[in-house]
Amino acid sequence: MGRVVTASPDPVTQAAAYQQHLLGLLGQDDPAEAQVSTRAALLEILEDTGSDLRITPAPGEWSVLELLGHLVDAEIVVSGRYRWVLSHDRPPLLGYDQDRWVERLRHNDDPPDELLEVFSTLRTANLRLWDRSLADDRQRVAIHAERGPESYELMFRMLAGHDRFHLDQMRRTLATIRAAR
Secondary structure, three states, rough: OOOHOOOOOOOOHHHHHHHHHHHHOOOOOHHHHHHHHHHHHHHHHHHHHHHOOOOOOOOOOHHHHHHHHHHHHHHHHHHHHHHHHHHOOOOEEEEOHHHHHHHHHHHHHHHHHHHHHHHHHHHHHHHHHHHHHHHHHHHEEEEEEEEEEEEEEHHHHHHHOOOOOHHHHHHHHHHHHHHHH
């Protein structure tokens, strides 16, 4: 599974813990710089995977390729969210079941170079949108169905932490697979 799991069953508490976890992974780092570095990190990890690309470390967990597919899905989702929050007043944002997307979109069957190309194209577009946004734009708020009010800036910062979480998960996945041999 790709999801950050918290101990609390309360959805509001879980949502806040999820936000804080991702923001904590970013710390005081510039979110745009962190996001720019993701592609190079993905290339490095993919070069290291070899035949381990599609292997899951345990039942119910994602392979490195499925994790890459999830990063693509997240980039697709935030692309829309960013544009909604910048163009509409307090728009509603739907949540999505990331495990269902990875499974039903069959990311483990995807060619990694195609996923990386889609990710890179969307990431470049989203970074350009961020670069040309004004301070007031970054404070615009949308209403997430599960997490409540989120500003453009909060979403952008969370995505940088999300990148770091899943890049680390890819590395842990490879280490687990290799340790099991």
